[in-house]
Amino acid sequence: MLVLAGLVCGFVFGWGLLISGMMQPAKVLAFLDVFGAWDPSLLVVMATALAIGSAGYALARPRTPMFAARNLWPDKTTIDAPLVIGATLFGAGWGLSGLCPGPAIENLATLSPRLIVFVIAMAFGMALHDAWQRWRVAAAPLAASADG
Amino acid sequence: MANFTPLSAAIGGALIGLAAALLMLTTGRIAGISGIFGGVIGWNVPDRDWRIAFIVGLILAPLTGTLVGYSLVEPQMPASWAVIIIAGLLVGFGTRLGGGCTSGHGICGVARLSPRSLVATVIFVGVAMIVVGVIRHGLGG
Numbered sequence: 001m002l003v004l005a006g007l008v009c010g011f012v013f014g015w016g017l018l019i020s021g022m023m024q025p026a027k028v029l030a031f032l033d034v035f036g037a038w039d040p041s042l043l044v045v046m047a048t049a050l051a052i053g054s055a056g057y058a059l060a061r062p063r064t065p066m067f068a069a070r071n072l073w074p075d076k077t078t079i080d081a082p083l084v085i086g087a088t089l090f091g092a093g094w095g096l097s098g099l100c101p102g103p104a105i106e107n108l109a110t111l112s113p114r115l116i117v118f119v120i121a122m123a124f125g126m127a128l129h130d131a132w133q134r135w136r137v138a139a140a141p142l143a144a145s146a147d148g
Numbered sequence: 149m150a151n152f153t154p155l156s157a158a159i160g161g162a163l164i165g166l167a168a169a170l171l172m173l174t175t176g177r178i179a180g181i182s183g184i185f186g187g188v189i190g191w192n193v194p195d196r197d198w199r200i201a202f203i204v205g206l207i208l209a210p211l212t213g214t215l216v217g218y219s220l221v222e223p224q225m226p227a228s229w230a231v232i233i234i235a236g237l238l239v240g241f242g243t244r245l246g247g248g249c250t251s252g253h254g255i256c257g258v259a260r261l262s263p264r265s266l267v268a269t270v271i272f273v274g275v276a277m278i279v280v281g282v283i284r285h286g287l288g289g
Contacts, residue, residue, distance in 0.1 A: 005174035006198030007205040013167035013179060013251075014209025018218060020160020021153055023210065026224045030151060032273075032280040041157040046254065048161035049168070053259035056169020065176035072176050073260070076247065079267050086246020087253070091272035093238025095279025096231055099223070100250040101243060102181040104236075105203060107223045109210045114225035118236040125240020126186050133244075134191075 001067040014106050020045045023106055025098030032095055168256050171202075180252020181206075182243035246272075 021027045022045055030039035065071055094100050097118060099107075104122060107115045168179040175198060177184075184202050187193045214220055226232050243249040246268050248257060253272075257265020 002175055002195070002198040003201040005171065006201035009167045009171040009174070009179065010202035010205025011209050011212075012163055012170065012205075013181075013202075014206040015213070016160045016163030016165075016167060018160070018210050018213050019163065020157045022160065024221065024223060027151070029280055032276045033284055034277050035281045035285045037151070039151045039153075041151070041153050044154050044157035045161035045164065046258075048158045049165035049255045050259050052162050052165025053168045053255055054165075054261075056165065057172060057256075057260050060169065060172040060176075063173070065172065066174045068174075068176040070176055071172060072178070074178060074247075074257070074262065074264075076264060077262075079264055082245050083247060083264055083268055084271060086242045086244070087268040087271035088275050089238045089242030090246055090249060091242070091275025092279055093235040093240075093242060094250075094272060095276035095283070096238070097226060097235035099235070099239065100181075101185055101239065102206070102249070102251050103223075104239070105181065105185060106206050106210060109207045110220050110222050112222045112225065114229075114232055115223050117229065118225065118232050121233045121236025122240035123185075123189050125237040125242075126182070126244045127189060127240075128237075129241045129244035130186070130190055 005067055013102070016045075016049070017103055017106055023103045025103070027098075028094075028100075028103070029098040032098070164251075164255060165259070168251070168259065178252060178256045180248045180256055182240075182249040183247075183252055186244055242272075 017023050021041060027039065028042060030037065031042035060071060099118060101122065104115065104119050108119060171177050171179045177198075184199045187196060187199045188203055193199070210218065210220060226235065246253070248265065248268060250272075253265040253268040258269055
C-alpha cells in the first residue's frame with residue numbers, strides 16, 4: 001500500500017507540474033527573471049500549493065498515517081551553515097538551468113539528451129554529498145537528517 | 149507579464165499541494181523530491197520501494213498527459229554542456245547539503261511554517277534570481 005500511495009502521489013504531483021507549466025525550465029526562468037519580462041506564475045503555484053498543503057498537514061498532524069506507524073516530520077530546527085550553503089549552491093544551479101529536482105526528473109519522459117545529462121550530473125552531485133557525509137560521520141560520529 | 153498564466157498555475161499548484169498532503173496522510177512522509185530521489189539512488193535506504201513508485205508516478209504524469217492533449221515538449225536547456233553539468237552538480241549537491249529543494253523546503257517546509265525551510269527558500273530563490281539577472285542582463289542587473 002505504501003508503494004501504491006507513493007505512485008499515486010508522484011502522479012498527482014507530476015500532473016500539478018505539468019498543468020502549471022513548471023515542467024518547462026523557460027517558464028521557471030521567466031519567474032526568476034525579475035529584471036526582465038517577469039512571469040509571476042510560479043508565485044501562484046506556490047500560493048495554492050501552500051494553501052492546500054498546509055490544510056492537508058493540519059489534517060494529518062493529529063492523525064496516524066494510513067499505511068505507516070507514524071508521521072515522519074523533519075526534526076531539524078537549527079538554521080546552520082549546511083542549510084545556508086546548500087540553499088545557495090542549489091539556487092545557483094537552479095538559476096543556471098531553470099531546473100529543480102522535480103521538473104528535472106519528470107522531464108526524463110521527454111528523453112531529451114541534454115536533460116538526461118543534467119539528471120545524471122544531479123544524481124552524481126547527490127552521491128558526492130552523501131559519500132562526503134559518510135566519510136565525515138565515520139571520522140566524527142554526528143547525526144544527520146534531512147528536511148525533505 | 150505577457151506570459152502570466154494564473155489559472156493553470158493555480159490548478160497545478162493545488163494538485164502539488166494535494167500530492168504533498170496525500171503523501172503525509174497515507175505514508176507519513178514529506179513530499180521532497182530531492183530527498184525522495186536521493187533515497188532512490190542512495191546506499192542502504194530501507195524504504196526504497198515507495199520512493200521508486202513516486203518517481204515512476206512523476207514520470208508517468210506527462211506521458212498520460214499526451215493522451216488528453218498535452219504535448220511532450222523537449223525542455224529548453226542551456227546551450228553549453230559544461231553549464232548543464234555544473235548546474236546539475238550544484239542542484240544535486242546543494243539540495244542534499246541544504247536538506248531539501250523547491251518541494252521539500254519551498255512547499256512542504258513552508259506549509260508547516262518551518263523557519264529552516266523559510267530561510268532556505270528565501271536564499272535559493274534569491275540566489276537564482278541574481279544568477280538569472282547576471283546571465284541575462286549583465287552584472288549591473
